[in-house]
Amino acid sequence: MNFTVHLTENCNMACSYCLREKTPRDMSLETLYKTIDLAYSKGNKAGFCFFGGEPLLKKDLIYEALDYCEKKTSETGIPFACKMTTNGTLIDEEFLKRAKAVNMKIGLSFDGKGQDISRRFPDGSSTAEILEKKAKLILSYLPNTMAMLTLDPKACGVLCDSVKYLLSLGFRDVSTVMAYGKNVSWTDEDLEVYKVEINKVADFLRDEFKAGRKHYVTPLVNKIRECVNGKNPAEHCHLGVRQLSVTPDGNIYPCTSFINDEEYYMGNVFEGLDKERMAKIAAKSNTPETCKECDLKSRCTNSCGCANRMNTGSADKVSPLQCTYERTIIEVADRLGDELYEYNAKEFADFFAVKA
Amino acid sequence: MKINPKHDYKKPLYAVGIATLIGATALFGTACGPQIAGGMDIVETEVQLGGAAQTAETEAVEETEAEE
Numbered sequence: 001m002n003f004t005v006h007l008t009e010n011c012n013m014a015c016s017y018c019l020r021e022k023t024p025r026d027m028s029l030e031t032l033y034k035t036i037d038l039a040y041s042k043g044n045k046a047g048f049c050f051f052g053g054e055p056l057l058k059k060d061l062i063y064e065a066l067d068y069c070e071k072k073t074s075e076t077g078i079p080f081a082c083k084m085t086t087n088g089t090l091i092d093e094e095f096l097k098r099a100k101a102v103n104m105k106i107g108l109s110f111d112g113k114g115q116d117i118s119r120r121f122p123d124g125s126s127t128a129e130i131l132e133k134k135a136k137l138i139l140s141y142l143p144n145t146m147a148m149l150t151l152d153p154k155a156c157g158v159l160c161d162s163v164k165y166l167l168s169l170g171f172r173d174v175s176t177v178m179a180y181g182k183n184v185s186w187t188d189e190d191l192e193v194y195k196v197e198i199n200k201v202a203d204f205l206r207d208e209f210k211a212g213r214k215h216y217v218t219p220l221v222n223k224i225r226e227c228v229n230g231k232n233p234a235e236h237c238h239l240g241v242r243q244l245s246v247t248p249d250g251n252i253y254p255c256t257s258f259i260n261d262e263e264y265y266m267g268n269v270f271e272g273l274d275k276e277r278m279a280k281i282a283a284k285s286n287t288p289e290t291c292k293e294c295d296l297k298s299r300c301t302n303s304c305g306c307a308n309r310m311n312t313g314s315a316d317k318v319s320p321l322q323c324t325y326e327r328t329i330i331e332v333a334d335r336l337g338d339e340l341y342e343y344n345a346k347e348f349a350d351f352f353a354v355k356a
Numbered sequence: 357m358k359i360n361p362k363h364d365y366k367k368p369l370y371a372v373g374i375a376t377l378i379g380a381t382a383l384f385g386t387a388c389g390p391q392i393a394g395g396m397d398i399v400e401t402e403v404q405l406g407g408a409a410q411t412a413e414t415e416a417v418e419e420t421e422a423e424e
Contacts, residue, residue: 001400002401002402002403002404004406043400044400045400047402047403048403049403049404049405049406051406081402081403082403083403083404083405083406084405085405085406105405107405107406146405148405186357188357191357224370227368227370227371228370228371228374242401242404243401243403243404243406245406256406290359290361291359291361293361293363294361294362294363295361295362295363295364295365296361296362296365318359319359320357320358320359321357323357323358323359323360324357324358324360327360327362334368334370337368337369337370337371338368338369338370340370341369341370341373341374342369345373345374345377346377348370348374349374349377352370352374353374353377
């Protein structure tokens, strides 16, 4: 099974939209080993996403985890896969060599041209220049690294420029998501700017596609792909039955947004998962009442417990912001999809259709 | 901004056309959300990058060869 492993609650940055409370709490080696043991004990493969806070503050633990996983795989025959979400500021060549050796996929939190709007060091100093250098270094070792752009409303106006910039650095995979929660405030005007910008991104991707350059930029590409392949976005997230979060203390929750919420506690790595609690939590992951009669319900992330909880405080209630956002991107994605399909149906199918 | 269920949505051209091209039989996914069952166990999937709403990975990056 898969775990998001919160190696620490500490971080060396102070991003304005971050919802995570920073503490000096780190995971112990014993808890880490127990987490790995539990992952190997269920299913045919073990997966770990190293997370935090900032996971590279605990490089030592990551190396220990990789050594232990290699030993477990050798003993059990069960393969493991690992990923890491990082702010990138602490990455170095030694780490990248090890990451490359285990085929680690990295998600680099990098807001492109909006980096210094929201993502600064605690003393307020800039991170943009450092991130550009680190991005190039990471890509030189791991060309499949994903750039993860979190869009602050204040950075809406540079979304398209940010996407172009990240692609120009060499990223082949750019994920853009909205910043949610109590530390950001979206207005109708911001969403109008967003609509203009995401349309510009779609135009850019269309022109690039026609020029023979195909880029993976979400949410547009995955909205088209999901539609083509008959996939419901809800399949990516079903509370408590896919990838679970493990805190530094070894407690288990459905996802990062539910950490330390007693109602969503699922057990711990020492005593195991509580099946009764798991079933109750999974039952909360349903199509919200407001969405049941909507034609788009199987194309939008209305059942994402994390996004819902960040926006409404409730895992099964969608917010007006989320609804407006989803309607916008589905409309833009469908426009892009139609244009590309009309341009060259076979190329479109080759890129968007997942082969059986 | 408001919650505004859509009732006049038409399948996009690419969705209709691609069905003919690749013989896809399921479009637009399931009609309702994920099936809930008591005592549901863990579903095995590929490990995802963590981070709340940042689970928007395009799986095809793993499945296809990156273009040069």
